[in-house]
Amino acid sequence: MVLREPSLGPVFGIKGGAAGGGYSQVIPMEDINLHFTGDFAAIEKANNLLAALIDNNLQNKEHNLNIDPRTIKWKRVMDMNDRSLRQIVIGIGGTGNGIPREDGFNITPASEVMAILCMSKDIDDLKNRLGNIFVGFTFDKKPIFARDLKAQGAMALLLKDAIKPNLVQTLEGNPAILHGGPFANIAQGTNTILATKMGLSLGDYVVTEAGFGADLGAEKFMNIKCGYGKLAPEAIVLVATIRALRHHGGAKKEEYNTPSMERVSKGFQNLAKHIENCKKFGITPVVAINHFPADTTEEIEFVQTQCAALGVKAIVSYGFAKGGEGTQELAQAVCDVIDAGTNHFKPLYDWNLSVEEKIKTIATEIYGADGVEYSSKARTQLKMILNLGYDKLPICMAKTQKSLSDKETAVGRPTGFTINVREFEFAAGAGFIIPILGDMMRMPGLPAVPASEHMDIDNAGKISGLS
Amino acid sequence: MVLREPSLGPVFGIKGGAAGGGYSQVIPMEDINLHFTGDFAAIEKANNLLAALIDNNLQNKEHNLNIDPRTIKWKRVMDMNDRSLRQIVIGIGGTGNGIPREDGFNITPASEVMAILCMSKDIDDLKNRLGNIFVGFTFDKKPIFARDLKAQGAMALLLKDAIKPNLVQTLEGNPAILHGGPFANIAQGTNTILATKMGLSLGDYVVTEAGFGADLGAEKFMNIKCGYGKLAPEAIVLVATIRALRHHGGAKKEEYNTPSMERVSKGFQNLAKHIENCKKFGITPVVAINHFPADTTEEIEFVQTQCAALGVKAIVSYGFAKGGEGTQELAQAVCDVIDAGTNHFKPLYDWNLSVEEKIKTIATEIYGADGVEYSSKARTQLKMILNLGYDKLPICMAKTQKSLSDKETAVGRPTGFTINVREFEFAAGAGFIIPILGDMMRMPGLPAVPASEHMDIDNAGKISGLS
Amino acid sequence: MVLREPSLGPVFGIKGGAAGGGYSQVIPMEDINLHFTGDFAAIEKANNLLAALIDNNLQNKEHNLNIDPRTIKWKRVMDMNDRSLRQIVIGIGGTGNGIPREDGFNITPASEVMAILCMSKDIDDLKNRLGNIFVGFTFDKKPIFARDLKAQGAMALLLKDAIKPNLVQTLEGNPAILHGGPFANIAQGTNTILATKMGLSLGDYVVTEAGFGADLGAEKFMNIKCGYGKLAPEAIVLVATIRALRHHGGAKKEEYNTPSMERVSKGFQNLAKHIENCKKFGITPVVAINHFPADTTEEIEFVQTQCAALGVKAIVSYGFAKGGEGTQELAQAVCDVIDAGTNHFKPLYDWNLSVEEKIKTIATEIYGADGVEYSSKARTQLKMILNLGYDKLPICMAKTQKSLSDKETAVGRPTGFTINVREFEFAAGAGFIIPILGDMMRMPGLPAVPASEHMDIDNAGKISGLS
């Protein structure tokens, strides 16, 4: 099992920890949820070293690269839910304190350094990608990269341990490799290629995850990670819950635990679209119904029948309540699929297509959109991407995870919509272009009552409030 | 041997690493100089969690403490030489992004959390001190502390591993405990009380360090750390170099390696004052002359003769060139002093004196000043300190390490000067008052050519440029 | 003749003065183009007094209205092309210097105080409108108005002379009243109601202007100013140039002076649409062809023939070259129309319609759009406008003057487009709602070589560089 590491920021917010639950948990939970092996701290440091080098270059008139401070795209990061740092002005206080400019902090998992770590196959590749990070433009409009600041060596040095995968175990003692932690809405959402390959070299079957809905995590896994990592998955486990189907069928938050055949049957259209999408990659998925206490037999059977009609097995998974034993049937079904050898992975699009064609393919094939619209800002940026020669990179959509469309409230299987590309970013080091649909948050905030208020440790080292 | 951990920020700047040199070094050097065991990262995170909680409290109208954003004293920290973060404006960008206010980052070792870690005797003490951190005032002028934000539990949780001392070894395999890393000019400059006590429980003789000149590190060690830790040192090793004596005798930077009896004899007055100061604590020091290649026998003998005239042994130490063997004579002399039992430690001042009396004592007795002047700002702050009831805390002077006075350029043993308290800060959690003499920098900057430019790691993991 | 006063800002920029040209000029030109009678300075002061009162209210805890500084909509103004003031952070520097917040300066003609002055019928009305200015919200989401700060009396006092119309003369000695100067793209674009009424009480025929294209100035004149001022125009002079028709027919800037029947005939569609629009207000316009040296007889005759086909007279005006004599024919034609009494003014829409209906009417009837789209931000603001009870106000579109659509480059008579409302503002005091289409600039910038570089005055008071 190869998974992502959790970010510390949300631990103090609403979300809490991310080490799993019930009998389906990795341990030591407290360490995994806190500093763990220091990977995030190292990524943060590498990211912020580059930022300090940029501002230092602005300040010093020797070796000055003539960077226009208003064009700098590289932001600082902090693994903390800290909304006040989203948009800041730095370099105030006179000639000794740098050059004034606007800046902002993202949360650490949103750092391109995180994405680069996940994409790198070794230290040389890591350094190369770090050196390729796009920083901004000079006053003469020439692009500046991290390598122009000679930053990649020191950044890689800071990542010398972070690049090594971390081995932990489940409650039942099964090995789990945790490595890398990009979010799936704003980044590629999967663990490192190195960890996945390490898993492949050690086990017969390797299970990995792709965050959020299959329209985000799975699409990016197939088109980006498999491309860079030369991976060819042999099966997909598509995780569904009856709760989520009710939601996609129109249930409100307080009704998620209320059985309703009407809602499940309506919401099934969402799952059907995800199944259809998996098949577009040459793979017939196995659906895992993650069991919750309020699920009714009628609802479950309905889903199973509908899946069967689509040629797909849907199996109830009891991992939370029963651990490994509860997922035996599911595991068997997955092995059967793999052993049958009927799945033949193929990516959805060719990287050599134009950026607009690649985006259109994802939008129409995966999201079910009619087309794509670009803001005038996005069009300008698209030209810049073309001029800089980045148009052959794969696409990493930044889209809400709450809908197949780019509109949070459109549940189920929306149709008759266009998606709107508000602006573009690009990760020249990690190697992808990021069309941003709507307002995607890179730095979360804390809730009115942060989870931290209930956390404690006593003199004997006993921890409370962390889960 | 119980020492401090190095800060990562200066590693990329001019200073380079801080793991010692020659045969006098602790290993694994690369790890110690980089993330080490993550203590600094944990301190940074705990510091910044409090900052995020403060800004989150401003943002949320429920549970709002009515804090006046302009009075917030708690700054964020980053272990990076990053001058652009010294003075910033945060919370820009509308109602979703917090309340706009001025803020700034200090370097991590300057965090009060670092000072608190160094002063705490266990987790309960740690939490108590964290809760006592002063945050700022409400609009009604009431003080707000970290405990009002229920921050201390989560902060302590983040420090659960950082509070444990780190065991490393010297090149010769001798154990060394590295723990805590406050600077000695702006903070108390010594490792944690916990590490010192652990050392005392494990060894017959424990050697520890107190950063910068004896007017800073040693004075604070004796008056603050010994007070909180109930420690009574039995010997002082006063480290001197012929180079430094030349400097204090008037040599310019390019003349430091040029032998000069005139300069050494003039500069000796500086050492004499430090010897005198040690005796004020009831301890006759042993002077260690840290040997450099350009030292002449004549210069060394002069120092030894002069020291002898003051009743003090001065022994040449060859630790850099020869390791343990080179410091045998020194070690023996220190043991002799301890075994003789003639030293009887006593602090310089009574904590119950008024703040002005305590400062005056340090200024006149240790620095050799005629008196102390206060800016009008400092006087106002002094009243506030009195009103808040912090006047019985010990004093932690923030002063340049380059002179016994508060004027960098006054080398040797300056006389006929007054020191100027520009402003006050206070560490209500760590437990001391900080009079600030002159412009003390809390966040260094990088040089025109940062050390990071020469750092590298190759595909085999071989590191270069780090020392 | 009743006209607007020029803004000082653009005088130093690209645009230069705005007192007319050739024999068609008002004098004293230098004074009119500089401070004139101080009206703009008074408006600026009244605007900025309110701003100072707002920030003073934030600062003082007595009489504090609990305003959320992030919601303040009232900006400062300066009659200067000064792009650096567009977006600023104020209140930096500690507790004595106010509360930090984001702010910005608009150019003085963009001030709502300018709009209010233009709409007011007397001092009481002026004070009432000034008191109605919307400032922002409290932390409890209650709206705050200028009257809550008791600002209207002092603001009106500052405007005591500015409210009085200014009488100047043309080069030929004809009286001209100049009063008020709002821009026509971002504001209502016509002189004060008071000046227009003064003109009506003094002359038999009163000519006034409505800035930019008839889709902007005329539409707003008819629907807003006529509504508030109870005015019913009896004729419209629709000013056209052959140059502009060439432009709307596809000519580039360097081709504006190149005769081209093809372009004029294509560009005529733009004029035809404006003629059609005038008729929608119940008025058949007279077209004035403002003569330029490069106009050919063939082009002029084409326009006249086409106009005739639409039932409209098109007469060449030689005001620039010949003064009053050159406009005699035009004047006669206008008098004939008025005397015939065939025009019967009616507004385009009923103020009681919903905001969306009013906008849709203007967009489809006047611009020729297919429909209107709203950003999600605009929709939210629309709800707020409804909640505050401002939905029955007339509409003052902020749209580019370069096209009938909201896309600068769409010349001629564009079809098949929708307009996009990016956001809403509303002038609660002046009395209109402002849908903003695209990025409308409220504060211009200076060009690389500002006109000011060539301006001078010698010791004898002789002025150069101002025209």
Next chain:
Amino acid sequence: MVLREPSLGPVFGIKGGAAGGGYSQVIPMEDINLHFTGDFAAIEKANNLLAALIDNNLQNKEHNLNIDPRTIKWKRVMDMNDRSLRQIVIGIGGTGNGIPREDGFNITPASEVMAILCMSKDIDDLKNRLGNIFVGFTFDKKPIFARDLKAQGAMALLLKDAIKPNLVQTLEGNPAILHGGPFANIAQGTNTILATKMGLSLGDYVVTEAGFGADLGAEKFMNIKCGYGKLAPEAIVLVATIRALRHHGGAKKEEYNTPSMERVSKGFQNLAKHIENCKKFGITPVVAINHFPADTTEEIEFVQTQCAALGVKAIVSYGFAKGGEGTQELAQAVCDVIDAGTNHFKPLYDWNLSVEEKIKTIATEIYGADGVEYSSKARTQLKMILNLGYDKLPICMAKTQKSLSDKETAVGRPTGFTINVREFEFAAGAGFIIPILGDMMRMPGLPAVPASEHMDIDNAGKISGLS
């Protein structure tokens, strides 16, 4: 009578208008206290045009002067009490909105343009001085002046009417010229040289004013204005009040109207020092006791007797209560002194002395200080002034008006003190160096209840709340 014009800012604050009171008033009061003839607005515009040109130069890469934005000394001004504008960050919002930098607004009378207007003898001199305004340094440390931005012509053009003196009258119909309005604590505090000279060309006796205490206004009048204007005053009227003498004798604010021989006799030492100072300029002053209702005969006679002992006439002036009639005796005494021809004006110091010597002369001779201390910042700036060649300019001290010393609370005639030069500014255009003693405010704030709240104008134009 030649006087200064009032600033609008304080009119809305605590201070109210500045057109005099009782029977001693200039009219039309409302106009004088509001926009008057627009001089302040013109000065503000000229000042802010230069600021806009500076920021425009930063923005445009053509004609770019390579100015380091952090060194720009030229601030914007606004004639408004607006503390929130004291310290701001401008140029936020991306590449179109200028270069981000710190800036601030001063109140208009504090503008160097105001000082220049007061010092100029004609338009050529005005332009020359405007061109000499120091702006800041390039990144290569070269000084930049307004003339480098070709700003002086347009600035002078904006001042074409402001340079002309304004004629008003007293309530009794006597002519009064009002022109220029610099403050006396932070600037030179007297009306324009042009107005004074116009007065001299029109009347037999010209009375002018020099703001605040004679240690400020009079000293600057004698040493700066007389130097630039080649003026030689023949008499000094030293205005005193019994109230002020009580204050200097230790009375608290609420005791100012309580007769007290003890306080008056103690406070007389302050007046005695001012008399002594006048004599240092070769002029024996006439003391005018400005009469207040609570003055007792005993107090008045005491002052008169004491003055007589110093060879000085002290005459009670009843201008407020009785107008011209009440000042007849005073006027006669002044004429007598002039006609006697015994006064022979001489400046206090030679402009060719070093800056330190000039400052020392003022400090010891006029203030009664023992000496002068310089902060390290001031010393650095002094070197810069020397390097730029401005050390031969006269000195314009920025000092509190509340004490002869630089410490507000030191009433009476303080002795045994040194003054502290915190920093330097210099007005290269106006022609003086400004040593800043303590925190001198350049931009006032409004009180909790601004005077503006009570101001009004009714529909008939009747004004209230302005006095």
